[in-house]
Amino acid sequence: MAEPSPPRGAPADPGGPKADKPHYHGHRDRLKARFSAVGPDGIADYELLELVLFPLIPQKDLKPLAKDLIREFGSFAEVLGAPEARLARVSGIGPKTALSLKVIHAAAQRIARGAVLKRPVLSSWAAVLDYCRAAMAFEEKEQFRILFLDKKNAVIADEVQQTGTVDHTPVYPREVVKRALELSATAVILVHNHPSGDPTPSRADVTMTKQIVDVAAPLGIAVHDHIIIGRDGHASLKGLRLM
Structure with missing residues (x-):
């Protein structure tokens, strides 16, 4: 014999099934x-x-x-x-x-780029590093980027000049200087990334930097630094006294 249904409006049986809320509710x-x-x-x-x-x-x-x-x-x-x-x-x-x-x-x-452009790099160096890290640290291929500066050391342009392989980017010193002259830049900061994550400069990095300095100096263009960006941090060739 079937049990009678509870009267309409009566509370549900507390011992009956419950619609549990997901554990992540709220x-x-x-x-x-x-x-x-x-x-x-x-x-x-x-x-x-x-x-x-x-x-x-x-x-x-x-x-x-x-x-x-x-x-x-x-x-x-x-x-x-x-x-x-x-x-x-x-x-x-x-x-x-x-x-x-x-x-x-x-x-x-x-x-991050907005915190760098049109501002003197010496007073916003941390912002420069933050921007370079955000832009390049996690790329799977090497990029060679140049920050072009005016006579007040304010960034007037930021350009990726070359993109290479996982461990090499071809860089042409005369092209770097040519672009600086086109922009009327009086100084540059060189930046590239190491997809391996380790920002330690290679011998090729040091040699390439010296070549750019040698081509730029007679034309009145200073190379302030060459920064290498990796997932594990950054390295400054100037800070390491490698340029």
Whole structure:
């Protein structure tokens, strides 16, 4: 004999099945609140990455994905700096989210560049290094970049002159000087990256720098420094007394 149904409006049987909330319910709001309270320095890389991913991937627990990305690429900066194709291959990302992450990376580069252009490099050296790192540290191929300076040592142009292989970029000293003359630059800062991550200058780096100095000096163009950028930091040939 079937048991009678409870009267309409009666409370559900407390011993019956419950619709449990996901374990991450409210996590997004809690993390956003914590970010507002403590700022970016008070949260881990994977948590900052979660915050970036929230509007891109709604209604999903993103902590495992954020941790997977950090484990795959190494850091928050390296996730944003990773090639779009590699990001798209990560399970849970896909082409659309990969593109969005690269847009965010481009925005970060543009902000860093704005802190450098038209400003004297001697008073904004940390900003110069931050910009070069954001622009080049995580590239998979070597790039040779030049910052062109005016007579007040303000950056008037920033250009990638050559892109090479994973461990070599062809550089032509006369082309460097020719471009400096076209821009009426009186000094340059040379910058290139080491995709290996180690910024230690090679013998070829030192030789190439000397060649550019030798061609530029008679024309009144100073080479202030040659900076090598790697994921593990940077090296200054001037600071190392190699130029």
